Amino acid sequence: MNYARRPGIDSEALRRMSERERTIFVATHPESARLARASAAHWLNGVPMHWMRDWSTPHPLFVRRAQGVEVEDVDGNSYLDFCFGDTGAMFGHSPPAIARALAQAGAMGITSMLPAERVARVGEKLANLFGLPFWQMTQTATDANRYALRWARAITARQRVLVFDGCYHGTVDETLVRAVPELKEKGGTRARAGLIGMNHDVGATTDAVPFNDLAAVERVLARGRTAALIAEPVMTNIGMVLPQEGFLRKLREVTRKHGVLFIVDETHTLSTARGGYARAQNLEPDFWVCGKAIAGAMPCAVFGFTAEVEAGMRRVQEDRAGGHSGMGTTLSANALALACLEACLDELMTPSNYAAMEATASYLSEGLGRVFAEEALDWHVARVGARLEFGFGAPARDGVESERAAWPELEHAIHLYLLNRGVLLTPFHNMMLCSPVTTTAHADMLLKHLHDCLREIGSEP
Numbered sequence: 001m002n003y004a005r006r007p008g009i010d011s012e013a014l015r016r017m018s019e020r021e022r023t024i025f026v027a028t029h030p031e032s033a034r035l036a037r038a039s040a041a042h043w044l045n046g047v048p049m050h051w052m053r054d055w056s057t058p059h060p061l062f063v064r065r066a067q068g069v070e071v072e073d074v075d076g077n078s079y080l081d082f083c084f085g086d087t088g089a090m091f092g093h094s095p096p097a098i099a100r101a102l103a104q105a106g107a108m109g110i111t112s113m114l115p116a117e118r119v120a121r122v123g124e125k126l127a128n129l130f131g132l133p134f135w136q137m138t139q140t141a142t143d144a145n146r147y148a149l150r151w152a153r154a155i156t157a158r159q160r161v162l163v164f165d166g167c168y169h170g171t172v173d174e175t176l177v178r179a180v181p182e183l184k185e186k187g188g189t190r191a192r193a194g195l196i197g198m199n200h201d202v203g204a205t206t207d208a209v210p211f212n213d214l215a216a217v218e219r220v221l222a223r224g225r226t227a228a229l230i231a232e233p234v235m236t237n238i239g240m241v242l243p244q245e246g247f248l249r250k251l252r253e254v255t256r257k258h259g260v261l262f263i264v265d266e267t268h269t270l271s272t273a274r275g276g277y278a279r280a281q282n283l284e285p286d287f288w289v290c291g292k293a294i295a296g297a298m299p300c301a302v303f304g305f306t307a308e309v310e311a312g313m314r315r316v317q318e319d320r321a322g323g324h325s326g327m328g329t330t331l332s333a334n335a336l337a338l339a340c341l342e343a344c345l346d347e348l349m350t351p352s353n354y355a356a357m358e359a360t361a362s363y364l365s366e367g368l369g370r371v372f373a374e375e376a377l378d379w380h381v382a383r384v385g386a387r388l389e390f391g392f393g394a395p396a397r398d399g400v401e402s403e404r405a406a407w408p409e410l411e412h413a414i415h416l417y418l419l420n421r422g423v424l425l426t427p428f429h430n431m432m433l434c435s436p437v438t439t440t441a442h443a444d445m446l447l448k449h450l451h452d453c454l455r456e457i458g459s460e461p
């Protein structure tokens, strides 16, 4: 661990606190420790998915149940959850509407390779809520993004994709890149460091430019080789980076001008408002992608598209010789996922739920600002509806600035301190979500413990 000095934090106090919190965790989680040892016999890294090791805990934390805002572990400790499965459970854990849909639809046939009776009805509801006329369903947002990109290339007959540097759109190969300006003559992009088993040069198919840099976007699009720009309206995977005033509207203008399809990935920014960020800000995307919480945490994702895109898809289908399209997985659009999607649209994405999420998140955001001010920390809070992040220093303008401000040792120490006092933050950076059942009293609990933590490790200004 690197406990290097930075303003506002006493590095020695931080080191002492981290060590003490690790000891506390081990002492209070014996059953998790036992399960961690037993699981190591049959699971790679001791867990069924590698990122379950990304938490700040010395060994994995095993969960017995999660309900509403609460997660209970196998040692009987309970936690107020602000992570919500990194957005999957944004509308709360196991909401009654989803539990009911699972029980009812689960008893009536889960998958049949045929469209379920409710398909026409759900299509209409998606169109009404998100404002795009045509839809497809996948199991993950990763797949939805992957297919949107494939369609975009087929429709435009162009090969290249443009992303924002530091983006994350799931494990879609062509988006797993970073900008490397010194490699300009070779395209200025290369595969992200650390990718396992990558066998082709994704830098050769993708351009990456800084968020909020319209001139850089235009320079790439002017080359006439870009099929699609894929973007989150707010970067949420490298800390949180908000768009500058007018940036997204300009993006829409320049993509239209250059015949480039604009894919808006709202897998995280569904938190913004009912209907998502694109609807709230009238972004008019060509494709709109969302997964994670879209069906109340059931594996399900959707992508919507305009009538023009649908016409382009028809042309592509007519022109091709048949064979595998390279899109689709067997369980996509299964009847169970569809039932949960409908339940989520009807009963979770309601105006009153969004109003409650917004109100609590706004309360939490103000509280965080107060805590940082009292502790004389120049930290900031970024928020998009129910989703918040705090970051160190001033708000970042792009992914690189945000990445430079990150402070993993401090983040881990704070997360573990909070976890030991019954509050869960997302293990990646400092993200917090407010579900419809999160209250201001829950927010106060987080604020109190965070304040105590900062008092302990803060240094004199």
Ligand SMILES: Cc1ncc(COP(=O)(O)O)c(C=O)c1O
Pocket: 140, 141, 142, 143, 145, 168, 169, 170, 171, 232, 237, 265, 266, 267, 268, 291, 292
């Ligand atoms: C913006 C965004 N899009 C897509 C994805 C991929 O979602 P999934 O892992 O469910 O496929 C993620 C995952 O974190 C994401 O943050």
